[in-house]
Amino acid sequence: MPDYSIFGDIQNYENHHRMGRAREVALWLTMENDSIVIPNIAAGSIRDLDYIFDGYEKVKVAGISTKSKLPKREDRELLQATIDEALIRMPALETFVVYDISADNRDADILFSGARENGIKVVIPDNSMKIRNRILKVRRETALVVV
Numbered sequence: 001m002p003d004y005s006i007f008g009d010i011q012n013y014e015n016h017h018r019m020g021r022a023r024e025v026a027l028w029l030t031m032e033n034d035s036i037v038i039p040n041i042a043a044g045s046i047r048d049l050d051y052i053f054d055g056y057e058k059v060k061v062a063g064i065s066t067k068s069k070l071p072k073r074e075d076r077e078l079l080q081a082t083i084d085e086a087l088i089r090m091p092a093l094e095t096f097v098v099y100d101i102s103a104d105n106r107d108a109d110i111l112f113s114g115a116r117e118n119g120i121k122v123v124i125p126d127n128s129m130k131i132r133n134r135i136l137k138v139r140r141e142t143a144l145v146v147v
Contacts, residue, residue, distance in 0.1 A: 010044070015048060039059055046081065064096055066108050079111060087115060
């Protein structure tokens with residue numbers, strides 16, 4: 001699948017173009033290949049919240065990534081604003097599928113607590129980076145044990 005990532009440090013028209021291309025590919029996958037496509041919700045800046053939900057009013061399952069959004073306060077705040085706006089702009093939403101690579105789900109659980117309170121199911125499946133980070137965390141903690 002081509003990468004049509006949205007960025008906060010590029011011109012807004014470029015993000016519009018990327019989003020449009022991603023949706024074209026999703027339509028092609030759905031109509032020509034009978035694929036199930038889960039739309040990915042992403043914002044590069046607060047201005048993107050004006051349009052990234054357009055056409056998603058009937059979407060029941062959406063993907064969202066916390067990758068590289070947790071360390072910086074402003075990125076975490078944008079992610080929280082995106083989640084909160086999704087709850088308003090996507091009234092049919094039932095499930096978030098979250099791509100998270102942290103060793104535990106502590107930060108994601110906090111970010112998605114409002115979604116859960118609104119009855120949205122939040123699924124955070126394991127992935128290779130998450131498993132790797134969990135192993136590294138255990139190794140770090142084990143190495144710190146004093147005998």
